[in-house]
Amino acid sequence: MSIIKNIYLEYALLIGSGILYTCSFSPIDFKIGIFISLAIYFYILAHSSRRSSAIKSYIYGLAIFSSGVSWIFNSVYYYGGEYLIISILMTMIFILFMSIFFIPIGFFVNQQTKIFRYYYPAIVPSIWVLMEIIRSNIFGGFPWLLAGASQTGTLFDELYPSLGLYFVSFITVAFSMMLIIIICSPIKKYLLIIYLTIVLTLLLTIRLIPINTSDAKEPLKITILQPNINLGIKFHRNQINNIKTSYLNLLNNNINSFVVMPETAIPTLYQLDKPFYEKIVKKFDIKLISGIFNYNQLDKKVYNSILMLNKNKESIYNKRHLVPFGEYTPLENIFGIVSDMLKIPMSNISHGASNQSKMYHNDISIHTLICYEIAYPSLININDSDYGVILNISNDAWFGNSFAPYQHLQIAKVRALEARLPIIRAANTGISAVIDKNGVVINKIKLNQAGHMNVEVYPSKGITPYMYFGDYPLLMLIFSIILLYWKYYRKYG
Numbered sequence: 001m002s003i004i005k006n007i008y009l010e011y012a013l014l015i016g017s018g019i020l021y022t023c024s025f026s027p028i029d030f031k032i033g034i035f036i037s038l039a040i041y042f043y044i045l046a047h048s049s050r051r052s053s054a055i056k057s058y059i060y061g062l063a064i065f066s067s068g069v070s071w072i073f074n075s076v077y078y079y080g081g082e083y084l085i086i087s088i089l090m091t092m093i094f095i096l097f098m099s100i101f102f103i104p105i106g107f108f109v110n111q112q113t114k115i116f117r118y119y120y121p122a123i124v125p126s127i128w129v130l131m132e133i134i135r136s137n138i139f140g141g142f143p144w145l146l147a148g149a150s151q152t153g154t155l156f157d158e159l160y161p162s163l164g165l166y167f168v169s170f171i172t173v174a175f176s177m178m179l180i181i182i183i184c185s186p187i188k189k190y191l192l193i194i195y196l197t198i199v200l201t202l203l204l205t206i207r208l209i210p211i212n213t214s215d216a217k218e219p220l221k222i223t224i225l226q227p228n229i230n231l232g233i234k235f236h237r238n239q240i241n242n243i244k245t246s247y248l249n250l251l252n253n254n255i256n257s258f259v260v261m262p263e264t265a266i267p268t269l270y271q272l273d274k275p276f277y278e279k280i281v282k283k284f285d286i287k288l289i290s291g292i293f294n295y296n297q298l299d300k301k302v303y304n305s306i307l308m309l310n311k312n313k314e315s316i317y318n319k320r321h322l323v324p325f326g327e328y329t330p331l332e333n334i335f336g337i338v339s340d341m342l343k344i345p346m347s348n349i350s351h352g353a354s355n356q357s358k359m360y361h362n363d364i365s366i367h368t369l370i371c372y373e374i375a376y377p378s379l380i381n382i383n384d385s386d387y388g389v390i391l392n393i394s395n396d397a398w399f400g401n402s403f404a405p406y407q408h409l410q411i412a413k414v415r416a417l418e419a420r421l422p423i424i425r426a427a428n429t430g431i432s433a434v435i436d437k438n439g440v441v442i443n444k445i446k447l448n449q450a451g452h453m454n455v456e457v458y459p460s461k462g463i464t465p466y467m468y469f470g471d472y473p474l475l476m477l478i479f480s481i482i483l484l485y486w487k488y489y490r491k492y493g
Helices: 007-023 033-046 050-068 072-080 084-110 118-142 147-151 165-184 188-207 238-253 270-284 332-342 369-375 404-418 465-469 472-492
Strands: 220-228 256-260 287-296 301-308 312-316 357-361 364-370 387-395 423-427 432-435 441-445 449-455
Touching: 007 033, 007 050, 033 084, 033 147, 033 165, 050 084, 072 084, 084 118, 084 301, 118 188, 118 287, 147 165, 147 404, 165 188, 165 472, 188 332, 220 238, 220 432, 220 465, 238 387, 270 287, 270 301, 270 387, 287 387, 301 357, 301 364, 312 423, 332 404, 357 387, 369 387, 369 404, 432 449, 441 449
Parallel strands: 220 256, 256 287, 364 387, 387 423
Antiparallel strands: 220 449, 287 301, 301 312, 357 364, 423 432, 432 441
16 A cells, blocks of 8 residues: 555656656756655655556656657657657657556565565666666667766766766666665664665775776867758758858868868768868868768668768768667568658668778777767777777757757766767757766857857777676676575565
């Protein structure tokens, strides 16, 4: 039976805590909010039946995704033909599906499972992180609003390079679970001593893990262009010349010799507009990086790509991890009809090869990531003998003036911390930014502003423990915890 007698109050509290979870992320950044949210959520589940707990977990997920990623409607509606009913249904189906990943938490946190046993701060985070990992990879994945991403700019920054975002999620959930168990347990002082000992030992151990990275002596001088082109005109053929003029006007400013333009800067096939790019390079005497649509004559496929061009050499990187439904249609036999009806521009993109040649600027490695790819650290292949930077180009105009561009930038901060590499980020409508290897934004162009930014970036060399081992240590830990719990549960109940 629920400890809160008024069922309407309980559900209001549950929904409010889901919204508070979202508020812990950018742009609100109420960091402690996620701990309060999770504590309320676990407290309610702990006093509910298993069936009720599963339902309440689903409602909690609905509150999180409804408040945190409803910006998906913006892209589906405005750039998918303005079909209101279909756009609402697509957004609702997406939120309903994503919320399913909270249901397993309800099966492990409820009255029947005797949650107040001292070892539950290990069990619950294991299930939580496992659900985050599945959610981040199934059907192309959606690694948004992961608990660990909320804690950038806090003491947890020291954990990212050692064990990564999912470990920060684990710790965040574990701390919230400890709080509830201490509050509700009759042996508060005993548990408080145990948990503090475990936490301090863990943090001291992690601090002893060496993070051996070093900065280059000379900075990389770059210019980032943010044209702020509305997506409503970007894919109109009669606007191409105006878009080109926007870039030429930005290039007429005082710029560095290394210039970065955003994703799909000119929305035509590169092969058809190659003279324009060559003219820019020659006229302004620059090395140019730009997002392009690349047509490969050998396989007759179109790719979302990054071009690096100077007077003597051309290099192209093809995007590997595409946005489901935005750039390709998963399970096309099922969803193909809806995709054809929405007619989202350039939604038939092909996946780039998993192994592609790395880009270099002089002796500096350029780790290229396009838009959504910044959410996947496994796409960053670091050679610890090279100085390097991460380059992320994007077009967040798809999401309008919503939380999405801020959340996207926050995810980029996590990647900078995990890899201990600076990030150069160019976005069509923003937020373009330069992030140092400590996850700090050192300069940016605000959302929905046109402009250019001259910055100096110090490339970094070395490989962090997380980039070397990935998520394998954490996966081994959570599977070991789940296995031990399963054996204990079978024996003792």
